[in-house]
Amino acid sequence: MNKKTLRDGLGATSRLRNSFAGFTRNNWESGYLVRYPAENERNTMEVPNSKTGVSIRAYQGDAMTLLAFDLDESQTKNFAGFSIRITAGTRKPYYLTNLLTYSAAILKKNNIEPEKAHSTFFSPIQKFRWVHVPATFHQIEEPFYGNYKYEVTPRYMVNEILQPLDHSFTVPVTIDAAPYKLGDFQIGFTRGFVESQAYTNHFGNNNKVRPNKTDLIFDIKAKSGSAKRKENGQDVMEDYTFEDQHIWLGWQARARIMEFLDETLADNTLALDVFAFDLDEPVVCKKLIQLAKEGRLRVVIDNSKTHADPDAFENKFEALFNQERKAPSAIFRGRFQSLAHSKVFIQKTKATNEAVKVLTGSTNFSTNGFYINANHVVIVSNKDVATLYAQVFDASFSADKMKNFHSTGFAMPEGHQFNQSNAPEMTIRFSPHTKDAATKFFTTISDRINHVKTDVLFAIMKDDSESSILKAIKAVRDDREDIFSYGITDTTKIITLYKPHTKRGVRVAGKGGAHVLPPPFNKEAPIPGIAIHHKFVVVDFRGQEPVVYCGSSNLAFNPEQKNGDNLIEIRDPDAVTVFAIEAIRLVDHFAFRDRTQNPKQVNLHANEEVPWHASYYDPDDLHFLERTLLIGERKT
Structure with missing residues (x-):
């Protein structure tokens, strides 16, 4: 050299x-x-x-x-x-x-x-x-x-x-x-990488993102831990705060959520309606309580057995809300037939009650949702879309309304169509549905997956529930070697790793892999909760009719008839591209940890008899399919 x-x-x-x-x-x-x-x-x-x-x-x-x-x-x-x-x-x-x-x-x-x-x-x-x-x-x-x-x-x-x-x-x-923003539409992802070399480099093996299990609101500027740094070539220990961890781990989703809340707080002509499942993120809770004090907050919080413990953070929030609130702020605890599972902010004008914008997705408003899970949020600054969510909120704000929601027009199987100039073309579906309605639209979505032309990429918390949609994803992965299939679930007993000289798809898990890695990697902190909390499926990212299904729905047939959720179908190549990249990012990260680890040093390939790149030029190999798909023009 x-x-x-x-x-x-x-x-x-x-x-x-x-x-x-x-x-x-x-x-x-x-x-x-x-x-x-x-x-x-x-x-x-x-x-x-x-x-x-x-x-x-x-x-x-x-x-x-x-x-x-x-x-x-x-x-x-x-x-x-x-x-x-x-x-x-x-x-x-x-x-x-x-x-x-x-x-x-x-x-x-x-x-x-x-x-x-x-x-x-x-x-x-x-x-x-x-x-x-x-x-x-x-x-x-x-x-x-x-x-x-x-x-x-x-x-x-x-x-x-x-x-x-x-x-x-x-x-x-x-x-x-x-940060992705085009017109009236935004997407934000958490980083979701507690178990990573990057996190270990910055924060060591400290996987705690709150000081204790009792305080709902705490000082995020307090010291969380210390990690080894290099200063002038010497190792030194340097303190970091919970805020440092939160900013790095929460990444774009945290920033978008805080922007949404800050905008609402800063304008006293605005109010907020909230659907929450888990609710314990300290800054979010602090901001929501401030809105309640000013008479600008209505909130629906799940009260299923998940949150039944008297010491649950959601119950602590309710008590603080009732202590601090000023009318017309109001709270309702409910669970439809099983769960109130949506995670939604609806910004409205206080004087006219007109909906302005909406934030939704898979991200619970909790420290786990922001800092441990891989999650997404989408924001639509469109009055028509926001109005629909506001109407669904009003149609859910009592036990009787939740009980009868599945029979309302909001839960129709064809969903609610939007095709406006400054936002993606999309269909939004709200649950719980009747069994007939769920059957109809599950068939519609599974048929779309079964007729895929180029690729299926996914990140789904639980992909082994009873569901024609999840079965279609599995069928593509196992049986369609003409399709690039690449995805991740949170936990699974069956890992489908890349196998040379076959085009079978890949399915890895976020949990259960090694966090003690072979040299030269450092030991990583285990994930203290769910790793993959996303619920999205990308179909034909590189095809002519790309689509992504995302939101809070777990895509499971029975829960779709019992839980309050929203499932968003986005038919826009830019938005689909953003979700496709997120799927690839997560699979790449966790696939290595899912392999049987060799305790010996892991190094780059050099001078092997079969070169490392041979698989990328083998027409019968998934690597070939990947290379040609990503480098080429969109398929016709």
């Missing part, structure tokens, strides 16, 4: 930044300062580029980017992987981090210092795609949202010597990496 190439690599390698002292916040609750791009500043959701046999396609997600790579097969001799250089706006460039490196012997042979080896300049990515999430390892203190330039270069190794980076093969793409 020549001196210039070595120097370039060292200069671009960013030190992992671990101090939290410099967080930039728009207020103490919301987290990172966010600037949404104007509509005329926003790049397309998908940016391809290619030259000299190298191709890239970048996809925009919710503050993340999916990068798909390709390399002409004629150029794969001695191919070692891809180096990825990132420039965030006008900030200093850095090379993406790879937690896998070459063996110590190869690093020594190449004069690569071990502490520098995790740069993809020295340890190329040995995959044909990557999901980049800002503020995972780099720029932790002040994440940048805006245009990211990705420069991808294929690398080669000959006789265990990594060849100099050849810029003539470098292909750049620039795409917006920012």
Whole structure:
């Protein structure tokens, strides 16, 4: 390796930044300062580029980017992987981090210092795609949202010597990496990565996100723990707060929820209606109580056996609400036939009771929902959509209304259709339904999945319930080798991992995998609760009629007849892309932990008889299907 190439690599390698002292916040609750791009500043959701046999396609997600790579097969001799250089706006460039490196012997042979080896300049990515999430390892203190330039270069190794980076093969793409907002529609995801190397690097093995199990509201600025940091090359212990954990783990979903509440609080002409299942996130509870004090809050909270304990946080919230509230603030505890399972905010004008916007999704308003679970929220700033949710709220605000909800027009099987200029085309369904209604629309959705053309990607908390929808997902995974199937559930007895020389789909679990990983990985904190709480299915992300089903419904047939839920069908390629990237992010993360772990050191591949990339060019392999699907144009 020549001196210039070595120097370039060292200069671009960013030190992992671990101090939290410099967080930039728009207020103490919301987290990172966010600037949404104007509509005329926003790049397309998908940016391809290619030259000299190298191709890239970048996809925009919710503050993340999916990068798909390709390399002409004629150029794969001695191919070692891809180096990825990132420039965030006008900030200093850095090379993406790879937690896998070459063996110590190869690093020594190449004069690569071990502490520098995790740069993809020295340890190329040995995959044909990557999901980049800002503020995972780099720029932790002040994440940048805006245009990211990705420069991808294929690398080669000959006789265990990594060849100099050849810029003539470098292909750049620039795409917006920012919180997803288009028109009147937003999506936000939690990070959901307590069990991860990134979390361990920042917070050690502390998986507690609240100080105790008794205090509903607590000081999030209080010390949560200490973690080892590098200062001037020396290990030092540095304190961090619950707020530091919450901002990092809650990620975009937390920020969107806090923005929604802050906007409502700041304008005394607005009021809020809330459906809550779990309710114990301290800042959310504090803000809701403030609205109750001002006579601007109505809330429905589940009172099923899940929350029957007298010391349950939901009961503590109810007591505090009744102590502090000012009319016309009101609370109702109920559970339909089984659960009041929705997680919804409805913003309304106080004077006219006109609905303005709505927030919904899978995210419970709890510390587990924000900081332990993988979850999503969607926000629609559309009066027609918000009005529908407001009407459903009014139709649920008593025991008798909950009992009879399934027979109202709100629970019709065809759902409520919306197709307006500044929001995605969507259908919204509310439960509980009658058995006949549930049967009709479950058949409609399962038929759509059974007739998939390109791909099915999913993240579902429980995918073994009785359900024609869940059966259709399983059938595609097991029987349709022409379809790219890739998904995750929370727990399962049957893991379907990638198997070479077959195109059978992948299904992994968020719980039950290893948290004691082989070297060079650090031991990770176990997940203290549900890992995958999402309930979404993507169909034909790369097809002509992409759709995602999301919301609070568990997609299970019997609960759909008993629980208060909302299921949103979104037929919009941009929104579907955002959910598809989230599914890929989660499966990639947990698949490694689901494998039978080899206790020996895990390193990058080098000089094997069958090269690591062979599967990506095997037409009978899932990797081939993945590579061609993601790098190519949308299928007709």
